[in-house]
Amino acid sequence: MLESQLPLLIAMLVLGTVAKVITVGSGREPGALARLGPAVLVPERVQAPALLVCAAGELTLAAGLLLTTHPLFRWGTVAFFALSTYVLLELRRRRPDAGCGCFGEVSSAPVGLRSIGRTVALTGMAAASVWAPVPGWEAAVAPSWLLVAGVAVLAALSPEIEELIDRVRYRAPCEQRRGPAESVVLSRLRSSGTWRAHQGELASPEPYDSWRELCWRFFAFRDHHDDDVVFAVYLTGRRPAVRMAVVSAEDSGSLPEYTTVSA
Helix, strand or coil, X not given: CHHHHHHHHHHHHHHHHHHHHHHHHCCCCCCHHHHEHHHXXXXXXXXXXXXXXXXXXXXXXXXXXXXXXXXXXXXHHHHHHHHHHHHHHHHHHHCCCCECCCCHHHHCXXXXXXXXXXXXXXXXXXXXXXXXXXXXXXXXXXXXXXXXXXXXXXXXXXXXXXXHHHHHHHCXXXXXXXXXXXXXXXXXXXXXHHHHHHHHHECCCCCCEEEEECCEEEEEEEECCCCEEEEEEECCCCCCCEEEEEECCCCCCCCCEEECCCC
């Protein structure tokens, strides 16, 4: 049943293509693309073309998987998802506030382990499909239980589903919705691994300041060296992303150094 995951791979590639094209063509505010996926890693003037090139590549691979058994498209899909995994890891390291952009603007939540796990799973599915004896359309007309299992795995690894549910419920993007109470967000912060890792460095467990920017709630503390320790908590998701930065009191003008943590 090597071909069982071909329909799922094709669907993911097509969805990624459509979402990226819609995102680029939606007339979002200047700089918005700088928070999404591969666009983060390129200069601003080529961010939209970068997303469109990515979309074109996905569409080409999807068409090849659907209509042919040529190894170029099979191995190309493996390479695409493997490269996507690397890009997400790099994005998580360099820009922990940015979304993966996998499905355009819907994938605006910070890159977490689920998004990375999804690309790893897709890489494995693509590798298993390389030697499938039939093209994707034949696999689609005779689906197997393995396809259902693959859908379940990807659904569990897709934070976009939660974002879509929230948008259906609230009819507004995260940055325009009323967020949880400050006390609730602070409780989520204190239950995170980031807080446990750095709690001992704080002079007081209570923040001296708190504010919201877009879809993040920030809490500012002092450490024992009188430096500012700022925690940022994403406002959506069952296990929201948490980020931490330290700004030295001696050089508050320098860029903060982010400590990457799990989403």
